[in-house]
Amino acid sequence: MWYLCVFYHRLLDYRRPEVESLAQLFSQEEEIEHGAEPSFSSSVVEWRLPDKHHMDSPFHFVSLPSEDIARKIAKRSLLVKGMYELWGQGTDYSELENAVREYPDERKLPYLTPESTFKITVDTFGKVISFEEQTQLIKSLTYIPFMGKVNLKNPEHKFFLIETDDYGSNNGLPPVTHKSVFFGREIGSADRKLVPTYQLKSRKYLGPTAMDAEMAFLMANQGLAREGKLVYDPFVGTGSVLIAAAHYGAVTMGADIDIRVVRDGRGPNCNVWTNFDQYNLPKPVGLLRADNNLPPWRPGLKEIFDAIICDPPYGVRAGGRKSGGRKLLNGKVDPYTVPDAKRVDHIPSTAPYSLTECVHDLLDLSAKMLKIGGRLVFFFPILREEAEKTELPKHSCFELVSESEQILSYRYSRVLLTMVKVRVYTEEIEEKAREMHREFRENHVKWLEEGNLHTGVFESLEGADCKIDRDSKPKYRGKYV
Secondary structure, three states: OOEEEEEEEEEEEEHHEEEEHHHHHHHHHHHHHHOOOOOOOOOOOEEEOOEOOOOOOOOEEEEEHHHHHHHHHHHHOOEEEEEEEEEEEEEOOHHHHHHHHOOOHHHHHHOOOOEEEEEEEEEEEEOOOOOOHHHHHHHOOOOOOOOOOOOOOOOOOOEEEEEEEEOOOOOOOOOOOOEEEEEEEEEEEEOHHHHHHHHHOOOOOOOOOOOOHHHHHHHHHOOOOOOEEEEEEOOOOOHHHHHHHHOOEEEEEEEEHHHHHHHHOOOOOHHHHHHHHHHOOOOOOOEOOOOOOOOOOOOOOOOOOOOEOOOEEEOOOOOOEEEEEEHHHHHOOOOOOHHHHOOOOOOOOEEOOOOOHHHHHHHHHHHHHHEEEEEEEEEEEEEHHHHHOOOOOOOOOOEEEEEEEEEOOOOEEEEEEEEEEOOOOHHHHHHHHHHHHHHHHHOOOOHOOEEEEEEEHHHHOOOOOOOOOOOOOOOEOOOOO
């Protein structure tokens, strides 16, 4: 059935992918409840735009398998403001009246009974109307035979009258060339209390690259985090991504190369574990001091994680590190074993870790350790002036589900890549990974220079050949959303 999906006007690239992921998540839950094998296809959702609406408009029509799934999506989504059964739409109120009258009575009458309670809300986008105008608009709906009682605090049924203005492109918002009016029954609405509850400024333990709470929850939704799923973050830091996954009931596990982060934090009352205590969330089953370049998993261990969700280091605020140290990587010293007496307080030496090698290792780890149908969700940075020729990471075991760009500055942005594992990790793939691993080790300096994002972001604009298309992504009211 088709529904009117109204989005918040923010993170525009992330809106549809989030709904599609949640639709798949809840469709899988229904299939499991009915004893069927869960499907990993994302084809349960179809989209279309209202007439004369821009792609960045908050109004989209979406086809979903059931009303129950639509309600669950609206409740869990971060970017869906509301999901509605559309009773009518038009370019003015006379067209709206005709559309509502033509809507089948068998769909309307169950919600208009004398024993029911209801509430009508007037909402707008791109304009403001007074309380008196709202009252007049509600009174004009006399052609709808409401027989129940009005209950403004806790109604059984909520109806929305939503209006946009024909402001063209002069409002600093997505252009609308014709006025639109929608009327429908609310199926579900978002709970935005989640974001202030988990906001970073109130969190006990933070690092310089802690993931924003809203983005962490979006990543968890893309990774299909839910009860019974095992979610792993190989760059756990202070645990922002795992906190979001744990909120949705997933079992979590993380690793980081910096033992001071995962073991010590800032003391017994300020560390990754206390972040989970702060929100009364189940603690991770384990936090490892581990190197993404040399994973700690025993040989033969495969396909144990349902999702790997992470934000790899890409060298703008913090660069990637791997085990070994410069002297060891350059062959100036031989590999050594840490004496037992020094193991408790030993901090292993590390060396710079190129973005290219880091992403290669992440894809190889995920191809081996994810179950079939499991998802890999991670950020990949791009210089905006080179965006058209930048090739996004690929792997033969994965299919790309979605890519969503977030512009961070004039110079660079990051793309959230969501991939699903569709093929088994074979010996041939493993051998190719070993060969690439040797290439990275033998040409360490060359790969550090390849794709040096820090230089591209911070080099002086004077004399630089910058060819960034300022209109490649529109700004709304002076900013990217």
